[in-house]
Amino acid sequence: MQQSVINKASKFLEVLDRKYPDATCSLRYNSAFELLVATILSAQCTDERVNKVTKVLFERYKTVQDFANIDIDELRNIIKPTGFYNNKAANIKNIALTLLNEYDGRIPENIDELTKLPGVGRKTANVILGNCFTPQGIVVDTHVKRVCRRIGLTKNETPEKIEQDLLKLIPKDKWNRFSHQTILFGRNICTARKPKCEICEMATLCHFYRGA
DNA sequence: CTCCCGATAT
DNA sequence: ATATCAGGAG
Incomplete structure (x- = not known):
């Protein structure tokens, strides 16, 4: 591994810790199951909008059993803005049924079983693992992908390969924290449309900024 | 690769 | 008008 990439990673971790000392999950939830539902809703949608929807949704439906019995049309209507x-409606109901039938109503705690659930991919599974169980991965969503490619922590394109690169660069005890911080960095500074390079502390090390 | 898909910023 | 938002399945 190249020394320059390692230097970038440690510099980036430094900046992240200074800017976002207490970064946490921005989705609202009170259980692993609620986080699973919220994360599914968050696909191609801002977490702010998800929180508005789940506020109503989780007031009416509390348990896994409630979601297993839910009227699919009503669920569709509630989550429509996401x-x-x-x-998403079909996946959420099917997940609730699967959890009751095969997992005694509990959420599996490993990535292989999580990704077998309908509508749960690697990104969603890593969110659950990182926030609810022993941290086992780094979340590579659209923000993490964009930021890490721009800074030059990876040249890979697929989330899986990017995750592998990051797992080697970031200390294990910081994986979940790194995910939250990088997502905040991507939302606030290194935005998709008009990145705020003028105020970015990574600009001097950034391949994207130097115009590549 | 395409499709699912509404809301918002640019 | 178009790109983008805590993606995943076929």
């Missing part, structure tokens, strides 16, 4: 509502 987009992809047909898929």
Whole structure:
């Protein structure tokens, strides 16, 4: 591994800790199951909008059993503002049924079983693991991908390969923290449309900034 | 690769 | 008008 990439990573960790000393999950939830539902809703949608929807949703439906019995049309209506509502509604109900039938109503605690649930991919599974169980991965969402590629922590394109690169660069005890901080950095500074390079502390080390 | 898909910033 | 938002399945 190149020394320059290692230097960038440690500099980036330094900046993140200074800017976001107490970064946590921005989705609101009171259980692993609620976080699972919220994370599914967050696909291609801002977490702010998800929180508005889940506020209503979690008031009406509390338990896994409640979601297993839910009227699919009502669920569709409640979650409509998050987009992809047909898929998301079906997935959420099917997950609740699967959890009751195969897992005694509990959430599996490993990535292989989590990703077998309908509508749960690697990113969603890592969110659950990182926030609810022993941290076992780094979340590579659209923000983490964009930021790490721009800074030059990875040249890879797929979330899985990017995750592998980051797992080697970031100390294990910081994985979940790094995910939250990098997402905040991507939302506030290194935005997709008009990145605020003028105020970015990574600009001097950034490949993207120097115009590549 | 395409499709799912509403809301917002640019 | 278009890109983008805590993606995943076929």
